[in-house]
Amino acid sequence: MTCDAPAAEAGTGSTPWRSYGTKRRSTRTVRVRVSAALVAVTVLAVLLVPPLAQLDQQAVDLAAELQPPSWAHPFGTDDLGRDLLLRCVYGLRVSLLVGLVAALVATVIGTAVGAAAGALGGWADRCVMRVVDTLSSVPHLLLGIFIVALFRPGVVPVAVSVAATHWLSTARIVRAEVLSLRSRPYIDAAVSGGASRWRVAVRHLLPAVLPQAALAAVLMVPHAMWHESALSFLGLGLPAHMASLGNLVQSARSSLLAGQWWPTLFPGLFIIVPTLAIAGLAGAWRERINPRRRSELML
Amino acid sequence: MARLAGRRLLFAAPVLLVVTFGVFAIAAASPFDPVKAYAGTAALGADQETLDRLRANLGVDEPFVTRWWHWLTSALTGDLGHSAVLRQPVTQVIGERLVWSALLCAVAFTVAVLAGTLLGVLAARRPGGPLDRAVTSLSYALEAAPVFWTALLAVWLFALQLDVLPAGGLTDTASEQVTFGQVASHIVLPAGVLAVSQLPWFTLYVRQGVGDALAEDPVRGARARGLSEGTVLLGHALRSGLLPVLTLIGSRVPELITGALLVESVFSWPGIAAATVEAATAVDFPLLAALTVLATAAVLAGNLLADLLYGLFDPRVKFSDM
Numbered sequence: 333m334t335c336d337a338p339a340a341e342a343g344t345g346s347t348p349w350r351s352y353g354t355k356r357r358s359t360r361t362v363r364v365r366v367s368a369a370l371v372a373v374t375v376l377a378v379l380l381v382p383p384l385a386q387l388d389q390q391a392v393d394l395a396a397e398l399q400p401p402s403w404a405h406p407f408g409t410d411d412l413g414r415d416l417l418l419r420c421v422y423g424l425r426v427s428l429l430v431g432l433v434a435a436l437v438a439t440v441i442g443t444a445v446g447a448a449a450g451a452l453g454g455w456a457d458r459c460v461m462r463v464v465d466t467l468s469s470v471p472h473l474l475l476g477i478f479i480v481a482l483f484r485p486g487v488v489p490v491a492v493s494v495a496a497t498h499w500l501s502t503a504r505i506v507r508a509e510v511l512s513l514r515s516r517p518y519i520d521a522a523v524s525g526g527a528s529r530w531r532v533a534v535r536h537l538l539p540a541v542l543p544q545a546a547l548a549a550v551l552m553v554p555h556a557m558w559h560e561s562a563l564s565f566l567g568l569g570l571p572a573h574m575a576s577l578g579n580l581v582q583s584a585r586s587s588l589l590a591g592q593w594w595p596t597l598f599p600g601l602f603i604i605v606p607t608l609a610i611a612g613l614a615g616a617w618r619e620r621i622n623p624r625r626r627s628e629l630m631l
Numbered sequence: 632m633a634r635l636a637g638r639r640l641l642f643a644a645p646v647l648l649v650v651t652f653g654v655f656a657i658a659a660a661s662p663f664d665p666v667k668a669y670a671g672t673a674a675l676g677a678d679q680e681t682l683d684r685l686r687a688n689l690g691v692d693e694p695f696v697t698r699w700w701h702w703l704t705s706a707l708t709g710d711l712g713h714s715a716v717l718r719q720p721v722t723q724v725i726g727e728r729l730v731w732s733a734l735l736c737a738v739a740f741t742v743a744v745l746a747g748t749l750l751g752v753l754a755a756r757r758p759g760g761p762l763d764r765a766v767t768s769l770s771y772a773l774e775a776a777p778v779f780w781t782a783l784l785a786v787w788l789f790a791l792q793l794d795v796l797p798a799g800g801l802t803d804t805a806s807e808q809v810t811f812g813q814v815a816s817h818i819v820l821p822a823g824v825l826a827v828s829q830l831p832w833f834t835l836y837v838r839q840g841v842g843d844a845l846a847e848d849p850v851r852g853a854r855a856r857g858l859s860e861g862t863v864l865l866g867h868a869l870r871s872g873l874l875p876v877l878t879l880i881g882s883r884v885p886e887l888i889t890g891a892l893l894v895e896s897v898f899s900w901p902g903i904a905a906a907t908v909e910a911a912t913a914v915d916f917p918l919l920a921a922l923t924v925l926a927t928a929a930v931l932a933g934n935l936l937a938d939l940l941y942g943l944f945d946p947r948v949k950f951s952d953m
Contacts, residue, residue: 466646469930470923471885473892474907478654478923481911482661558777562893565779566908581780589798593787600780607775 360616367612374606378425381418401594408594410580411587416595419580420602426576428606430487431557434494438556439549441495442502447541449503450510451533461507464500472497473562480568490569494559502548509541543621550614554607561603577603632942636935643931650927651706652699654920659695663914702920712917716909721921724906731801732895732902736887738818739825744880746826747833752869754834755841767838770831778828778890782897785824796820799898821898828890829883833876840872847871877944881937884930 401408407416449460467475479493513519514537522532557577563569564578572579577599584595666686702712711721719727754766773781790798797820802813844850845868853863892904899905903922910918 466649469646469934470650470927471888471930473889474923474926477892477907477911478919479657481914481919482658482663482916484662554775561777562779562889565777565893566896566911568908568911578777581777581783585783588783588787589791591787591791593784596780596783596787600777600784603777603780604772604775608771611771611775 363612364616367609367616370605370609371613374424374428374609377421378428381421382425400592407598408592410584410595416580416598419575420577420598423575423577423580423599424602424606426570426574427557427560427578427603428553430491430494430560430570430576431553431555434491434498434556434560435549435552437491437495438499438552439502439545442499442548443506443538443541443545445499446503446506447510447533447538450507450514451529451537453514457507460503464503467497468500473559476559476563477566477568480563485568485571487570487574490560490563493563494556497559498552498556502545502552505548506541506545509544510537513537513540547614547618547621550610550617554610557603557607632939635938635942639931639935639938643928643935646931647924647927648703651703651920651924654923655695655699655702658916658920663916665916706921711921714910714915714918716913716915716918717906721918724918725903725921725925728901728903728906731900732891732904734814735818735822735825735895735900735902736891738822739829739890740883740887742822742826743829743833747830748837748869748873748876750830750834751837751839752841752864754838755845755868755872756864758842763838766834770834773827774831774835776828777893778824779893779897781827782821782824782894785820786897789820799900801901821894821900824897825887825890825894828894829887832883832886836876836879837873840875841868842872844868844872874944878937878941881933881935881940884933888926888929 399405399409399413405415405417407420410416410419445460445464449457475497476490476493479496480489483489483492519532519536522536527535560569560576561578561581564576565582567582569578570576572583575583580599581596584592584599588596666682705712709722711725713719714721714724717724750766750770754763757763786798789796797817799817799820801817802809841864845864849871850863850867853867858866888904891902892907894900895902895905896908903925906918907922909915910922
């Protein structure tokens, strides 16, 4: 990574401040590498295990029900004797897919709305931002529950409900970015050069806001995954045959009360680890595209 | 201050109006049919005439704008409709359950603010030190952990393995009355889990705020004057570092509601959030609509609180400018 060079130079200084700076920088590199490795493992597992492994995640083996983790079943088995590691990988596949689709839809909506509001300005901007403010006054999960309850559980309502509640932050980010770009000289130059409103928006504004929008999209994926899991856990998410991580936790509740902890623990870890890995990578990316905001929190 | 509050209330009224309208519009656009929901399986064998009469009787044969207007006018007189799943008027459901939800949220929020401030200050004292690393990593991990998952693991550990706390409910199943002792022992786990789910955010923000304040001139000046480290930390750094956190407390209401929703359903806490899940599962529209509007009102109140706190604690802000 190119940004490591100044860190190494700074490390040669002897003041405590500088040595502290190097230390942090190196932690950061380690964190980025670990995150990248975890994301790679996640993506590979999700893409490769289902087609390559000739294993049936639904294979019921009642003789082996609720076995604790062992070499044969690293994560143990559930109440029907199904292998939990395989179930978790399949569940992550479903959750990640829903998360990706929802984040993509939300980003497209958010970017379009935010860019339009910022570029048009005036009353259109005020109207759009009022709508955004109003929608963000309803708690996300509650609005999601409301939509899913009325449109009945299924993949599409869940993805739509997540997308419908998550485009607001992207719209705000993109609008703010467009507003700050509008006063730049190169936009003035384009306008005085006779470029149409549409051309300025598509050729100049949009490319400039895309990095921010893409970053918001990446950070939205774990959030959308969480949202889907929560809905599924409440019994309002995906149908049971498309076991997502939330469904797995939900169906593990009865065995948890009987004392078996593994069907609950592992699906949760499959939510936490990708979330942290994606946040770690996105944080490094944000520092590169916007070094001034390094000190800001990644939440 | 009163003017600001008044202006915010004026803004809140149209927002609530639009939200109620949106709720009815979504319901109208959805495949959900109130008649079939009301009649249940009996609707399958009923002839069209009976269904139409039922539809007229329920008042759902009108366009949704008319129904919204009816709902709104009767809501203003205190009638929010009848909940089919809980077999009670909606106002009674809310009245009975709101206090338990408020209690749970208040306890959890207080614990989260106090513990978050403590951990944040401890972590900010030595940035990069072992304590800071432990607190920060733990905070990020907890932030990523779904709250229903932590809640279930907490039940397993404290109720099943250690057997020190009850696993759920408001009272023991045997006891008839709600006593203080019963509620106190039953609230520990749900409130603890909810607090833990809110904790990372406070901890990280306090750590950030105090850490930034420690690098500023007033702190250097205080140290140069020979003040003790404790005075510098608590009297100078914490005072200015806590300001951004205090002003953001009000904006945490949506996350608190989301967390309460999941925690209450895990612990069968008889609060309003658990009723939301029941209403959603059974598609109980009057209850669901009322609870959505109620949650929106709570969020708006939180935003108002944030603005008021900002003005109260930051002397540079004048209410007339906001």
